[in-house]
Amino acid sequence: MELQTLRNFIEIADHGSITAAARTLGISQPGLSRQLKDLEKELGVKLLVRGNRRVTLTEDGTYLLNRARELTAIAERTKNNLQSKHALGGDLYIGAGETSGKRLVLHVAQELRHQYPGLHVHVTYGSDEGLVANLEAGMYDFILRPGKQQTQYESLLLPVRDAWGILMTSDDPLTDNLLMTPMDIGDSELILPRATHARNTFEHWLGQGMDPAYIVGTYDLTVDALGMTAVGLGRALCLEYLATQSPNTSLTFRPLAPALADPVALVW
Incomplete structure (x- = not known):
């Protein structure tokens, strides 16, 4: 999900028409429609209801529109701050745990760097508690953390969610289940994230x-959960977007039911 894609989505919503938005943006209507379909596929939700003359936002579309306006405003504000200081470059420090929100934020950072080649982006991994402490100490410009917006900081909920599930070996009997319920997990020997928030949520x-x-064990990084599960230490609670990217074919991931997904906040 790129920043320009979000800008284009805002144009569609404002015009109520893909054709009118394409005309304003100076791109082809089929190209803009294809971009919208790709965005819906990436997010796994339907954003618009297409009528004869106009398009109408779904509930998910309205949510994305609000977040998209905020994200593009942050990017514009950052650009203006750099320009107002006559800065040609600088250092942007981002702290984050394991979250799918990181990709979205890095797309924005890449666009800023395209405009300002002197900008250097530094991403550091940290636990939630450590990220907040280092933000307060001025070591980060932004952090990414799970949960609702934090009242003591400026924050923005991103249009992504981190979905949890159970990782197991491919010969595990529970792989026959497409979804994992609390009853399915039962007395499983589990490998859990060390983060307090994840444990409490689970x-x-x-x-x-x-x-x-x-x-039977805990981990900080998903790569360690993969290794612990692969040797048969137990079943691991982990994030879907990381587990499903693993090339290890001896492991199988199953989402939780009811779904368990954390909102992701950009905090500064």
Whole structure:
């Protein structure tokens, strides 16, 4: 999802017409329609209802429109700040855990760097607690963290969500299930993220606290969860977008049901 794609989506919503938006943007109507379909496919939701003359936003489309306006405003504000200081470059420090929101933010950073080749982007991994502490200490310009917008900081909810599921070996009997319910997980020996937020969210989803006897290990990075699962240490709770990118064909991922997905906030 690129910043220009979000700008184009805003134009469609403002005009109520793909044809009119394409005319304003100076691009072909088929090209803009294809771009919109690709965006819907990437997000896995329907953004517009197409009528005879106009298009109407769905609930998901309205949500994306609000977030898109905020994201493009941040990009424009950042550009203006750089211009007002007559700056040709600088350093942008971003702190993040493992989240799909990172890709969206880096697309924005890439566009800024295209305009300002002297801009250098630095991304550092950290735990949620460490990210907040370092933001307060001035070590980061922005951080990405799970959860709702934080009242003590300026923040923006991104139009992405981090979906959780269970990773297991491909010969695990539970791979027959396309979705994992609390009953399916039952007394599984689990490998859990070390992050407090993830643990608390999972226990709330389970409807009960985790028995420590069934927690066989913890991890900070998904690559370690992959390795621990591959050797048969247990089943791992991990993020879908990371687990499904693994080239390891001996592992299988199954989403949770009901779905468990964290909103992602950009905080500064």
